[in-house]
Amino acid sequence: MTKMRLVVIGNGMAGIRTLEELCKLAPDLYDITVFGAEPYPNYNRILLSPVLAGEQTVDEIILNPLQWYQEHHITLHLGVAVTRIDRVRRVVIAENGLQTPYDRLLIATGSTPFILPIPGHTLPGVISYRDIRDTEQMIAAAKRYTHAVVIGGGLLGLEAANGLKLRGMQVTVVHLAGWLLERQLDPVAAGLLQQSLESRGLHFRLSCQTRALLPNERQDRVAQVLLDDGTSLDAELVVMAAGIRPNTALAESAGLACQRGILVSDTLQSYDPRIYAVGECANHRGVAYGLVAPLFEQAKVCANHLARMGIGRYTGSVTSTKLKVTGIDLFSAGSFMGGEGTDEITLSDPSGGVYKKLVIKDDQLVGACLYGDTADGTWYFKLLREGRSVGALRDTLMFGESNVGDVGHEGHDKAMRMADSDEVCGCNGISKGQIVQAITEQGLFTLEEVRKCTKASGSCGSCTGLVEQILMNTLGSDYSETPAKKALCGCTDHTHEEVRQMIRKHHLLSQHDVRQFMEWRTLNGCASCRPALNYYLTSTWPHEAKDDPQSRLINERAHANIQKNGTYSVVPRMWGGITNPAELRRIADVAEKFHVPTLKITGGQRIDLLGINKQDLPAVWKALDMPSGHAYGKSLRTVKTCVGSEHCRFGTQSSMRMGVALEQLLFGMYSPHKVKLAVSGCPRNCAEAGIKDVGVIGVDSGWEIYVAGNGGIKTEVAQFLCKVKTDQEVKEYTGAFLQLYREEGWYLERTVHYVDRVGVEHVRARVVADETGRAALFQRLLYALKDAPDPWKDETAAVDWRQFESVPLEPRPLEEQS
Amino acid sequence: MTGKPSTDWIHVLNLEDVPVLGARVVEGAAIGSVAVFRTEDDQVFALRDHCPHRGGPLSQGLVFGHRVSCPLHGWQIDLESGKAQAPDVGCARKLSLQLEGNQIFLYKPQLDGNVP
Ligand code: SRM
Ligand SMILES: Cc1cc2nc3c(=O)[nH]c(=O)nc-3n(C[C@H](O)[C@H](O)[C@H](O)COP(=O)(O)OP(=O)(O)OC[C@H]3O[C@@H](n4cnc5c(N)ncnc54)[C@H](O)[C@@H]3O)c2cc1C
Ligand code: SF4
Ligand code: FES
Numbered sequence: 001m002t003k004m005r006l007v008v009i010g011n012g013m014a015g016i017r018t019l020e021e022l023c024k025l026a027p028d029l030y031d032i033t034v035f036g037a038e039p040y041p042n043y044n045r046i047l048l049s050p051v052l053a054g055e056q057t058v059d060e061i062i063l064n065p066l067q068w069y070q071e072h073h074i075t076l077h078l079g080v081a082v083t084r085i086d087r088v089r090r091v092v093i094a095e096n097g098l099q100t101p102y103d104r105l106l107i108a109t110g111s112t113p114f115i116l117p118i119p120g121h122t123l124p125g126v127i128s129y130r131d132i133r134d135t136e137q138m139i140a141a142a143k144r145y146t147h148a149v150v151i152g153g154g155l156l157g158l159e160a161a162n163g164l165k166l167r168g169m170q171v172t173v174v175h176l177a178g179w180l181l182e183r184q185l186d187p188v189a190a191g192l193l194q195q196s197l198e199s200r201g202l203h204f205r206l207s208c209q210t211r212a213l214l215p216n217e218r219q220d221r222v223a224q225v226l227l228d229d230g231t232s233l234d235a236e237l238v239v240m241a242a243g244i245r246p247n248t249a250l251a252e253s254a255g256l257a258c259q260r261g262i263l264v265s266d267t268l269q270s271y272d273p274r275i276y277a278v279g280e281c282a283n284h285r286g287v288a289y290g291l292v293a294p295l296f297e298q299a300k301v302c303a304n305h306l307a308r309m310g311i312g313r314y315t316g317s318v319t320s321t322k323l324k325v326t327g328i329d330l331f332s333a334g335s336f337m338g339g340e341g342t343d344e345i346t347l348s349d350p351s352g353g354v355y356k357k358l359v360i361k362d363d364q365l366v367g368a369c370l371y372g373d374t375a376d377g378t379w380y381f382k383l384l385r386e387g388r389s390v391g392a393l394r395d396t397l398m399f400g401e402s403n404v405g406d407v408g409h410e411g412h413d414k415a416m417r418m419a420d421s422d423e424v425c426g427c428n429g430i431s432k433g434q435i436v437q438a439i440t441e442q443g444l445f446t447l448e449e450v451r452k453c454t455k456a457s458g459s460c461g462s463c464t465g466l467v468e469q470i471l472m473n474t475l476g477s478d479y480s481e482t483p484a485k486k487a488l489c490g491c492t493d494h495t496h497e498e499v500r501q502m503i504r505k506h507h508l509l510s511q512h513d514v515r516q517f518m519e520w521r522t523l524n525g526c527a528s529c530r531p532a533l534n535y536y537l538t539s540t541w542p543h544e545a546k547d548d549p550q551s552r553l554i555n556e557r558a559h560a561n562i563q564k565n566g567t568y569s570v571v572p573r574m575w576g577g578i579t580n581p582a583e584l585r586r587i588a589d590v591a592e593k594f595h596v597p598t599l600k601i602t603g604g605q606r607i608d609l610l611g612i613n614k615q616d617l618p619a620v621w622k623a624l625d626m627p628s629g630h631a632y633g634k635s636l637r638t639v640k641t642c643v644g645s646e647h648c649r650f651g652t653q654s655s656m657r658m659g660v661a662l663e664q665l666l667f668g669m670y671s672p673h674k675v676k677l678a679v680s681g682c683p684r685n686c687a688e689a690g691i692k693d694v695g696v697i698g699v700d701s702g703w704e705i706y707v708a709g710n711g712g713i714k715t716e717v718a719q720f721l722c723k724v725k726t727d728q729e730v731k732e733y734t735g736a737f738l739q740l741y742r743e744e745g746w747y748l749e750r751t752v753h754y755v756d757r758v759g760v761e762h763v764r765a766r767v768v769a770d771e772t773g774r775a776a777l778f779q780r781l782l783y784a785l786k787d788a789p790d791p792w793k794d795e796t797a798a799v800d801w802r803q804f805e806s807v808p809l810e811p812r813p814l815e816e817q818s
Numbered sequence: 819m820t821g822k823p824s825t826d827w828i829h830v831l832n833l834e835d836v837p838v839l840g841a842r843v844v845e846g847a848a849i850g851s852v853a854v855f856r857t858e859d860d861q862v863f864a865l866r867d868h869c870p871h872r873g874g875p876l877s878q879g880l881v882f883g884h885r886v887s888c889p890l891h892g893w894q895i896d897l898e899s900g901k902a903q904a905p906d907v908g909c910a911r912k913l914s915l916q917l918e919g920n921q922i923f924l925y926k927p928q929l930d931g932n933v934p
Binding site: 452453454455522523524525526527530531549550551552553554557558562564566800802803806807808809810 | 840843844
């Protein structure tokens with residue numbers, strides 16, 4: 001069978017990114033031909049600014065060398081522009097006459113710089129700033145001439161001006177608006193920026209229009225820029241950076257609907273369904289993006305449809321900006337100008353060169369504008385994209401991530417200040433230098449790519465913020481591009497939330513149904529989505545959806561914790577940390593009988609038998625005759641207690657009784673992640689209830705309940721939920737909170753992260769304020785936990801017992817057959 | 819496969835002994851434990867039960883597609899070749915296996931370490 005033919009017009013960032021994605025998904029589907037008007041293989045256009053500034057070379061910014069095209073059997077026509085698309089015959093015609101037929105066509109022609117149509121605009125020495133050729137012309141001009149004028153004080157103009165200045169020219173920026181970067185900064189921040197650039201020797205003419213460009217005496221090059229106010233500036237080089245226009249001439253001449261860009265649908269298809277468009281030349285829902293991150297999101301969706309997977313929609317992007325001028329830190333995102341219905345929080349320290357403005361609307365961060373100290377830019381951007389409720393953070397929001405305890409490694413919260421040798425990822429031992437190297441040498445743009453390539457932030461994830469900062473500092477803009485919508489895993493584009501909703505709405509009862517209904521890309525999922533789906537199904541439809549042991553990771557499948565040498569540990573449950581001589585004796589006997597190498601008191605007030613062979617597990621469980629401690633599960637772990645009023649001279653409440661009651665109530669509860677409780681008998685809080693998923697503290701008049709604490713990777717103090725009087729109330733409020741978490745939490749999201757995401761107000765509203773709602777939540781929990789089996793004992797638990805039998809290597813009798 | 823396996827092939831398990839999307843461990847071979855995997859399409863694969871990363875027991879991993887994810891640190895091992903998926907580099911020893919009807923055979927000389 002002959003392959004389908006895909007032709008790509010435009011060898012730039014969006015077009016080739018789409019091909020990269022396509023080659024990952026369906027490497028053999030198409031015969032691919034690429035036309036590129038520029039004589040270079042695909043390069044990183046945004047790094048032209050460091051090239052101009054003399055910080056990088058052209059060779060260093062090549063993303064895909066010619067060899068890449070060969071390896072992927074892509075026919076590449078370099079330096080050849082396409083001049084016509086014949087949609088009837090389905091061929092593209094290039095300027096050299098070459099005719100190439102297509103079955104699918106991808107237009108990725110980018111933008112053309114806007115050249116002000118003023119007198120003199122065609123003079124030699126007047127250029128735009130778009131490609132390698134422009135950059136080389138600027139570098140050459142800087143060697144010969146002295147005066148440059150940049151028209152346009154936007155990102156591109158300022159980067160051009162900075163580069164030319166560094167190359168020794170005298171540079172003036174002429175800008176129409178009243179302040180620099182008016183689309184990225186408010187006037188205050190722009191003022192600080194201007195000061196800082198002036199101190200580097202740049203000159204500015206703001207609120208100023210250019211009337212004409214005047215030639216030199218020999219009439220062979222530009223010599224002066226004449227301004228509206230009658231003054232003029234010397235200029236042997238004029239760089240027009242007054243904006244860009246989607247490059248749609250070709251598409252328009254082919255009769256495709258265009259309107260400030262080629263009009264495309266959510267699948268990136270133009271009005272001719274065989275023709276796709278991505279990148280700056282496309283207009284999606286009224287927006288033609290001019291930054292790389294959104295283009296990459298488009299590329300992903302487009303590739304998916306080209307690969308005939310037919311899933312995934314592009315629904316637009318939120319973008320952020322950063323100026324790539326070394327030594328100047330500014331960041332802005334969202335509606336940073338504020339306006340009706342918004343609140344602004346500002347911090348201004350002009351002499352220190354720091355200015356921050358956060359714009360808040362309805363409890364959500366909707367805009368940020370930072371100057372001078374942008375270390376928290378990525379964090380604000382994340383809050384903004386996720387639309388997380390920031391009500392509870394409001395008081396400390398301005399002081400950044402490190403002040404809300406949201407960082408990973410103490411002391412290392414500022415990526416910029418780190419030395420190359422500093423360790424970023426403690427789990428995998430990856431240093432900042434290694435990450436920077438991987439980003440620059442392998443052309444990485446996203447967090448996912450850095451994870452894949454270096455493993456940094458791929459394990460416990462606590463350094464994710466740092467890695468994002470390093471990406472941003474290395475590349476200039478926000479490439480972390482974690483879209484507002486984050487897919488559950490590589491098998492699907494759907495989010496955790498969407499999957500949960502579909503399972504509920506359509507009463508889906510098996511993984512197979514979910515994968516089919518939601519168009520999974522893989523037959524039976526992967527190690528990330530299978531455990532998640534299994535949890536979502538069984539928690540949404542208890543007693544209906546069947547637990548699937550093969551979709552549980554080893555600990556939950558074997559009901560014990562695997563150790564580094566392949567043996568297992570066994571932690572029997574000791575209700576509330578309380579034991580008795582008979583139990584202790586049995587544990588001792590088991591330890592002797594099975595030669596348990598290590599007996600240890602855990603941090604959860606119980607005893608761990610470590611180093612047991614898998615085949616012995618069932619016998620060990622039987623001999624212990626104690627309930628499973630679920631020390632291996634995304635489930636109820638321990639309820640830690642202090643001695644309380646029975647013995648303690650300060651005790652006001654019976655914490656042991658309360659603790660045991662809670663642990664028995666919640667026995668066998670599976671949840672998005674593990675759940676730990678503690679009950680203390682008085683506010684001295686010897687059970688450390690302040691860092692538990694649910695912490696209960698006895699006071700004279702009753703109990704205080706705290707939720708969403710965490711003592712693990714990032715220590716987080718639990719938040720006060722409410723105060724109640726009776727034991728029964730403690731059970732009901734605790735149960736209702738945990739059921740809410742079970743229903744709304746995403747798989748592997750601890751309570752602290754769940755509450756962070758939905759806001760503690762939401763939890764209070766559902767669990768404290770709404771009495772009927774609370775009772776209903778509690779009832780649903782009780783229903784789910786009804787007859788919860790003990791996997792160590794009960795037949796009804798879904799345990800595949802074959803796993804504990806080893807198969808000896810003895811020839812079985814061969815059934816004689818001829 | 820057609821024809822009866824020679825005596826060099828040892829019958830270790832029947833297909834139904836291995837859980838779908840799961841594995842069983844065959845013990846006692848000179849080269850160490852052997853993991854026998856079964857995929858959803860009822861194909862069976864054998865690998866030495868030893869992850870190229872730090873020796874994790876692959877038999878205890880989660881099987882999906884034609885891959886297993888190691889139980890210790892999640893390296894993904896291709897069942898057909900034993901190779902780790904990029905960016906990880908390494909290879910678990912792939913062992914010959916024959917499925918005759920529902921009977922699973924392993925190759926004795928290989929288990930003894932006499933052939934690679
Ligand atoms: C046995 C124990 C250490 C000990 O000897 O004391 C332990 C052992 C493990 N912990 Fe822990 N944790 C133990 C108490 C804790 C505590 C303290 C506590 O529970 O009071 C914490 C901090 C409290 C908390 O969770 O908020 C703790 C925070 C973690 C974390 C980080 C969780 C987080 O959200 O930040 C992990 C990693 C994870 O779960 O993803 C972890 C993971 C693990 C695992 C299960 C790693 C694994 O997946 O194999 C360890 C198993 C070791 C092994 O070889 O068997 N362990 N772990 C403790 C068992 C308590 C029990 O009786 O069940
Ligand atoms: C100096 C500079 C700095 C930048 N800095 C940043 C930044 O910090 N952050 C950020 O996010 N973005 C930045 N950008 C913007 C970013 O580079 C663009 O958004 C991105 O390159 C657009 O990708 P694209 O594929 O749509 O277009 P392009 O990368 O421009 O690719 C289009 C290609 O198509 C070719 N072409 C056009 N017509 C034809 C034809 N008829 N036949 C054949 N080939 C054709 C063009 O020659 C070009 O090579 C910067 C841009 C510049 C110029
Ligand atoms: S802190 Fe927990 S996960 Fe880390 S080594 Fe100790 S027991 Fe293992
Ligand atoms: S031992 Fe297999 S991933 Fe580490």
